[in-house]
Each structure stands twice: as C-alpha cells, then as structure tokens.
Amino acid sequence: MTEPLRPVLLPLMVEDQVRAALMEDLGRAGDITTYATIGPEKQAQAVLNSREDGVIAGIELARAAFRLVDPSVVFEARVADGDRVKPGDALIRVEGPARSILSAERVALNFLMHLSGVATYTAGFAAEIAHTRARVTCTRKTLPGLRAVEKYAVRLGGGSNHRFGLDDAILIKDNHIAVAGGVAAAIDAARAYAGHLVKVEVEVDNLHQMREALGARPDAILLDNMGPDLLREAVEINRQHHGLSSADYPAAKGRVMLEASGNVTIQTIRAIAEAGVDFISTSKVTMAAPTLDIGLDVVIG
Structure with a gap:
C-alpha cells in the first residue's frame, strides 16, 4: 500500500494566520518590555526544544513569525512537520537581533505548541x-x-x-x-x-x-x-x-x-x-x- 504524502500548508495561508496573531500580540506599541530592557545592538541565539514526546506540526508558522517581525533573523529548522521527537530534541535554532527574537517568541511557540499538540493527540487515537x-x-x-x-x-x-x-x-x-x-x-x-x-x-x-x-x-x-x-x-x-x-x-x-x-x-x-x-x-x-x-x-x- 502506498504511503500517503505529507499534507501541505499554502504559504499564503500561513502568512495570514501569523500576521493576524502578531498584530494581536504586538498591539499598538509593540513589545514595550523588550524595547525598554534590551538595546537595539544586542544579538542573540535561541534554540526551541521539545520537553516531551510528540509529533511536530507548525514549523512554517513559527518560521513566518520570526520572518514577519524581522527578516534578518536566521531560522534553521532541525526537524520537519510530522517528525516524532523526544524530550531534549532541538527543533529550531534562530539567530539575530535579540529584540526581534523575543518579540516573535510567543506567537511562534503558540502555533508550534498547539498544532504539535493536535498532531500528537491525534497520533494517540x-x-x-x-x-x-x-x-x-x-x-x-x-x-x-x-x-x-x-x-x-x-x-x-x-x-x-x-x-x-x-x-x-x-x-x-x-x-x-x-x-x-x-x-x-x-x-x-x-x-x-x-x-x-x-x-x-x-x-x-x-x-x-x-x-x-x-x-x-x-x-x-x-x-x-x-x-x-x-x-x-x-x-x-x-x-x-x-x-x-x-x-x-x-x-x-x-x-x-x-x-x-x-x-x-x-x-x-x-x-x-x-x-x-x-x-x-x-x-x-x-x-x-x-x-x-x-x-x-x-x-x-
């Protein structure tokens, strides 16, 4: 029996979803906590890690969150949607302006955590x-x-x-x-x-x-x-x-x-x-x- 191909998310669909979520989170003045505490010259690296067993979903939405906040942020996915992961597995590495990484963090994680949760729960059924x-x-x-x-x-x-x-x-x-x-x-x-x-x-x-x-x-x-x-x-x-x-x-x-x-x-x-x-x-x-x-x-x- 032929294995089904993995499903596809259209880029336009991703863009609309993430843009709306960022606008909701950044509001009228942006990330004022980050702006107040971190200078624009600060650079940072960050790694998104899984803390439990699961099936990953939402990599492209996370990528779009960082890109829409700041196209200069380097985004490296170390897994693909549909991959099974274990606690401690590195999923994504990002590098660039610290302000941008922190401002995009929650929206990226919200999509990644929720959709991976749906995929993982479905896999159990x-x-x-x-x-x-x-x-x-x-x-x-x-x-x-x-x-x-x-x-x-x-x-x-x-x-x-x-x-x-x-x-x-x-x-x-x-x-x-x-x-x-x-x-x-x-x-x-x-x-x-x-x-x-x-x-x-x-x-x-x-x-x-x-x-x-x-x-x-x-x-x-x-x-x-x-x-x-x-x-x-x-x-x-x-x-x-x-x-x-x-x-x-x-x-x-x-x-x-x-x-x-x-x-x-x-x-x-x-x-x-x-x-x-x-x-x-x-x-x-x-x-x-x-x-x-x-x-x-x-x-x-």
Missing part, C-alpha cells in the same frame, strides 16, 4: 486503531480562525479530515431530517441539488433510520452515539444490503461508507473501530488536545 481499517477523522469543531491549520495537524498525526466547511460536502443531520420530512426525503433532495462531485452523508440515530437511508443511496452514513454492539449490527446490515461476503466487504467499491460518532475518547475508540466501521469522527483531536511542551532558550551573542 490513530495508534489505538492501527490494527483495524478504521480511520480517525476530525470535525468542524475547531478553534475559530484555526480550522485549516488544525486539520493540517490532524493529518500529520495520522488522522483524516472531515468537511472543512459547510460548502464542500453535504451532511444531513437530525434537524435537516426533521424539517425535510424524513431520511429518504432529505437524501433525495440533496441528490437533486448537489453537483455530481459532491458527496452526500446522512446522520442516523437508530438502525431503522439506517435501513431507510440505505434505500436512498447516500455516499456515507453517520451512526450517531451507537455502542459497539449496535455498530457491529449496522456493519452487517450494510454488508447484506450490498450483497457482499464478509471477505469482500471491506474493500468493496461503491458501497456506503459507515462513520461512527459520539462518545469517542482515547479509551473507547478501539472498541468502536473493532466493530468494523470505516471512519470514526471526534472533536476531541482538535478541541481537547493538550499543547506539546516546547521551550525557547536564549543564548546571548
């Missing part, structure tokens, strides 16, 4: 289900303004991405179904509206709704808040609906994909995956990920 065919996937529950970079970090940690927004796929949820008049009616309306490249997924709360959904031929069904026993039954219903043998089912093209969601934690994801679903979506990988502890140590030049 992915490791729990590596023996299954299921993949952990993020949701639209992301910090405002950080969705693209958080989803990038999820992929670096071995997860996959769900929708980036309301405009790139159709996901029919319980409120849509209630207003549309039923599962099948909602799917039929979505099929009539969507372009041929737009995927249609429907959320169901029980197996009766699932059977109704299968008759309307969505691309995917989201099984909401079902325990492992119900999920196994759902997988079997899907297999029988498509007339597939147990051996053929996993790789069968054109069958409805099954996604599990609800009550997904690092403790529950293994049992959910072993039920046979294709995807497991959780907001935990973006909304509950702890930061990776990374520090910046300055050496006066």
Whole structure:
C-alpha cells in the first residue's frame, strides 16, 4: 500500500494566520518590555526544544513569525512537520537581533505548541486503531480562525479530515431530517441539488433510520452515539444490503461508507473501530488536545 504524502500548508495561508496573531500580540506599541530592557545592538541565539514526546506540526508558522517581525533573523529548522521527537530534541535554532527574537517568541511557540499538540493527540487515537481499517477523522469543531491549520495537524498525526466547511460536502443531520420530512426525503433532495462531485452523508440515530437511508443511496452514513454492539449490527446490515461476503466487504467499491460518532475518547475508540466501521469522527483531536511542551532558550551573542 502506498504511503500517503505529507499534507501541505499554502504559504499564503500561513502568512495570514501569523500576521493576524502578531498584530494581536504586538498591539499598538509593540513589545514595550523588550524595547525598554534590551538595546537595539544586542544579538542573540535561541534554540526551541521539545520537553516531551510528540509529533511536530507548525514549523512554517513559527518560521513566518520570526520572518514577519524581522527578516534578518536566521531560522534553521532541525526537524520537519510530522517528525516524532523526544524530550531534549532541538527543533529550531534562530539567530539575530535579540529584540526581534523575543518579540516573535510567543506567537511562534503558540502555533508550534498547539498544532504539535493536535498532531500528537491525534497520533494517540490513530495508534489505538492501527490494527483495524478504521480511520480517525476530525470535525468542524475547531478553534475559530484555526480550522485549516488544525486539520493540517490532524493529518500529520495520522488522522483524516472531515468537511472543512459547510460548502464542500453535504451532511444531513437530525434537524435537516426533521424539517425535510424524513431520511429518504432529505437524501433525495440533496441528490437533486448537489453537483455530481459532491458527496452526500446522512446522520442516523437508530438502525431503522439506517435501513431507510440505505434505500436512498447516500455516499456515507453517520451512526450517531451507537455502542459497539449496535455498530457491529449496522456493519452487517450494510454488508447484506450490498450483497457482499464478509471477505469482500471491506474493500468493496461503491458501497456506503459507515462513520461512527459520539462518545469517542482515547479509551473507547478501539472498541468502536473493532466493530468494523470505516471512519470514526471526534472533536476531541482538535478541541481537547493538550499543547506539546516546547521551550525557547536564549543564548546571548
């Protein structure tokens, strides 16, 4: 099986994210603490070190933070996004005007610590289900303004991405179904509206709704808040609906994909995956990920 290429962050996306963060931090007068205590002639070197095990994400955002504050700062990355690191590993070395390094420090670390935390937390979920065919996937529950970079970090940690927004796929949820008049009616309306490249997924709360959904031929069904026993039954219903043998089912093209969601934690994801679903979506990988502890140590030049 071909290994997937690492995800890409567009330079323009990085620039906008970091510029906004720097403007928020520097405010109207800049870093007055640094300006008041350090002369403009002072030079410094600094090393950003990992203080715990993790997966790195956000190198280019950290680079942009130093560059936007002062293009003369020399930035040397010693690891790449997606690399696994241990406590004490040197990640980045910077050298240049001390004022510039200190003024950019917090924004660089904020991005690097948060995104590395997301990648590391996702990697923990992915490791729990590596023996299954299921993949952990993020949701639209992301910090405002950080969705693209958080989803990038999820992929670096071995997860996959769900929708980036309301405009790139159709996901029919319980409120849509209630207003549309039923599962099948909602799917039929979505099929009539969507372009041929737009995927249609429907959320169901029980197996009766699932059977109704299968008759309307969505691309995917989201099984909401079902325990492992119900999920196994759902997988079997899907297999029988498509007339597939147990051996053929996993790789069968054109069958409805099954996604599990609800009550997904690092403790529950293994049992959910072993039920046979294709995807497991959780907001935990973006909304509950702890930061990776990374520090910046300055050496006066």
